[in-house]
Amino acid sequence: MKKDQTVNLKYAVVIALLGFMLFSGTAKAQKASWIWYPGDYEVWLSNKMQNRRTERGTFLPPFWKLDSHYVLMNFHKDFELAEPEDAKLYVEGQHNISLDGTTIRGYPKTIHIPAGKHRISLKVYNQANVPAIFVQGRHLVSDTSWLVTCEDKEWIDASGKTSDVSATKYLMAGSWGFNDPVVLPSTYHLPVEPKKAVSIDEKPHHMFVDFGKETFGYIKLNGIKGKGKVSLYFGESPNEATDTARCELADKVDIDQRSGDYTFNGSRAFRYVSIYYDDNISINDVSMLYEYSPVKQRGSFRCSDEEVNKIWDVAAYTLHLNTREFFIDGIKRDRWVWSGDAYQSYLMNYYLFFDSPTVTHTLLALRGKDPVTSHINTIMDYTFYWFLGINDYYQYTGDKTFIQQNYPRMQSMMDFCLSRRDKDGFVQGQTGDWVFIDWADGLSKQGEVSFEQILLCRSLETMAECAKLAHDSTRAVKYAQIAAYLKAKIFSYYWNDQKHALVHSRIDGKPTDNVTRYANMFSIFFNYLDEAKKQDVKKYVLLNNDVPKITTPYMRFYELEALCAMGEQSYVLKQMKDYWGGMLKLGATSFWEEYNPAKSGADVYAMYGRPYGKSLCHAWGASPIYLLGKYYLGVKPTSPGYKEYIVEPNLGSLQWMQGSIPTPNGDIRVYASTKVIKVSADDGVGTLRFKSKTKPVCKQANIVSKDDNVYELQIQKGQNLVVDYNAM
Structure with missing residues (x-):
């Protein structure tokens, strides 16, 4: 690079990546796609999506601060061509373009580029939508190797010379892989497909429609004619759809047409719809346009218990319904991106879809922009879940680039958290903070809650590992030291030998006697407890009514x-x-936001002081997907991106089970019965670990005996292992 082409990049890792950003005319170019400043499209689209929420015609925006995209963007690319070529340009916004420092007049749709080394630059302004470009040449294409900045920090001296060294910080462009130049990113929407109703009960000027199961989309009135009003009352239960005064979602429209179809603009969650219309209106039929995310289901699970199979199927459907542009909480009420809900969706996703883009899109949407002025979603624990989500993302995918590029946002978020600690180094709710933990009657949120300290500690450990990946060794040491110090204080201040557990909180510097499950159970799978304390927690907390x-x-x-970890x-x-x-026995076709077996009748649908306030399709209800994949089939990565992994089947009380676990480069397939284990994998090196009453036999690999009737063998890529054993 010449001196006047030098860019001052903050992180050495980004400089190293620049080597891959130059290509010759003989190099294989990526496919062209729309590109933008990383994270901006996620912020813009999540704002658009989350502000669609209405309840009975009333607009309900989110509770938290919404950031916006940068309105002026500089895109550039250094490249080399072996021969001349023409490149077509498509831009969302007002723009100018320069080649090798010379501005090209006007708004050309095609530019001619001679052979040789070049720098192309585009500045794009767009207040309404995200500034984005699409460049399509034979070899020069817009892709994530382009560099972008929201402030180029150039200056000009009295002679008119532009500075040759600046403080500009460039990032690699963001993209969702939109590869049609004439379809603008600002017009993106999820696909839809027609669905028929299962039954329609017709009465004079009234139709009660059942679509058979929980669903999401747009109601379509087929063959409607006449002039008058049509009112729709939606329900996840028959009770809700028929309670026209109190159902959560309702729409009304004035119709004036001779004949035809009418599709409602607003997407809604429902199973049942109660439709009322004026005397001079007639409707032939009712259907819907089902709106969905086009993610592909890769994971599978089947076992000897048909009820468990049904639970897995309904969980998979629940997660798919709540997987939209981002992972949302529930399809009926909020339709917002909540960090705590999303964190569980990430984990379930790794065992069902392994759709990495939806994870990163959601993480970026939640984080927003600097400066940080509040916790994510205003909830302290949800900020910590955001850090944990990044840690898990790296473990499951091995994607260092995402970590490195977004490390500065992690750093400023953690700086905010650390600035709010008290004199003892603990966090507690301050003015404007929501300490959520869980929906539980009588749960204290006062003082220094042990659960929040556990989450902060894990977040600091995550920061230490991510700092290493970003080559920030100084802060890696700092975060690790704070985490170790905090962990020691947690067990010094909160562990109660008489209670055999961590107590719930400290108030005014004194630990309470109250024991709850939250900090204790997280300490188990965070591996913060020694074996004796684990057994204490299991006996005195988790199995204690x-x-x-x-x-x-x-x-x-x-x-x-x-x-399961125990x-x-x-x-x-x-x-x-x-x-x-229990939910299935009550007729659930998707899993709920809350379920209390002690409730009955109409009370099962009530929440937030409203008779139908409860979501009957909530993402966090789909957790059996994760539990059955990770702790029954027993598959999890032991190094980032499943380069190494473990398969540790545990039947519980099942007679047999089988399933497929998706990974970045293929699947891991497991079958286990009380007599046979079969494993195959498309990539990586795995360890199969199991217990057997008798000495197991495997013709394809050597079995190594460990202590306490535990055996291990190695799983190689492409192998089909069959182990004869006697399950314990």
């Missing part, structure tokens, strides 16, 4: 994970069948 029970699928997720798969399977099976 005197400790307040958890009634939301949200925290049941973590409670059951902790028990080898309690048989107990967890019974809990899963009682809890999720």
Whole structure:
């Protein structure tokens, strides 16, 4: 690079990546796509999506600060061509373009580029939408190797010379892979497909429509004619759809047409729709346009228990319904991007879709822009879940680039968190903070809650690892030291030997006697407890009915994970069948935001002081996908991106099970019965670990005996292993 082409990049890793950004005329170019400043499209689209929420015609925006995209963007690319070529240009916004420092007049749709080394630059302004470009040449194409900045920081001296060294910080462009130049990113929407109703009960000027299961989309009135009003009342239950005064979602429209079809503009969640229309209106039929995310289901699970199979299927459908432009909480009420809900969706996604883009899109949308003025979603624990989501993303995908590029946003977010610690180094709710933890009656959020300290500690450990990936060794040491110091203080201040557990909180510097499940169960799967403390927590907290029970699928997720991590798969399977099976027995076709077996009748739908306030399709209800994949089939990465992994089947009380776990480069397939284990994998090196009463046999690999009837063998790419054993 010449001196006047030098860019001052903050991180050495980005400089190293520049080597891949130059290509010759003989190099293989990526496919052209629309590109923009990384994270801006996610911020813009999430704003657009989250502000669609209405309740009975009333607009309900999110509770938290919404950021916006940068309105002026500089795109550039250094490249070399072996021969001349023409490149077509498409731009969202007002723009100018220069080649090798010379501005090209006007707004050319095609530019001619001679052979040789060049720099192309485009400045794009767009207040309404995200500044974006699409460049299509034979070799020069817009892709994520382009550099972008929101402030070029150039200056001009009295002679008119432009500075040759600047403080500009460039990032690699963002993209969602939109590769049609005439379809603008600002017009993006999810696909739809027609769906018929299962039944329509018609009465004079009224239709009660059942679509058979929970769904999401746009109601379509087919063959409607006449002039008058049509009113729609949506319900996830028959009770809700028929309670026209109190159902959560309702639409009204004035119709004036001779004949034809009418599709409502607003997408809605429902199973049932009650439709009322004026005397001089007639409707032939009712259908819908089902709106969905085009993610592909890659994971699978089947076992000897048909109820568990049904639970897995309904969980998969629940997660798919809540996988939209981003991972959202629930399709009926909020339709917002909540960090705590999304964190669980990421984990379930790794065992069902392994759709990395939806994970990164959601992480970027949640983070927003600097400066940081509040916790994510205003919730302290949700900020910590955001850090944990990044840690898990790297472990499952091995994507260093995402970590390195977004490390500055992680750093400023953590700086905000650390600035709000008290004199003892703990965090507690301050003015404007929402300490959520869980929906639980009587749960104290006062003082220094042990659960929040556990999440902060794990977040600091995440920061230490990400700092290493970003080659920030100084802060890597700093974060690791703070985490170690905090962990020691947590167990010094909160562990109660008489209670055999971490107590819930400290108030005015004194620990309370109250024991809850939250900090204790997280300490198990974070591996913060020694074996003796783990057994204490299992006996005196997780299996103790005197400790307040958890009634939301949200925290049941973590409670059951902790028990699975302790080898309690048989107990967890019974809990899963009682809890999720209980919802199925009440007619659930997707899993709920909250389920309390003690409730009955109309109370099962009530929440937030409203008779139908509860979401009957909530992402955090789909956790069996994760539990069955990670702790029954037993598959998880042991190095980033499944380069190494473990398969540790645990049948619990099942007679057999089989399934497929998606990874970045193929699938891992597992079958296990009480007599045989079969494993094959498309990539990586794995370890199969299992217990057997008798000496196992495998013709394809050597079995190594460990202590306590534990055996291991190595799984190589492309192998089909068959192990004869006797399950314990």
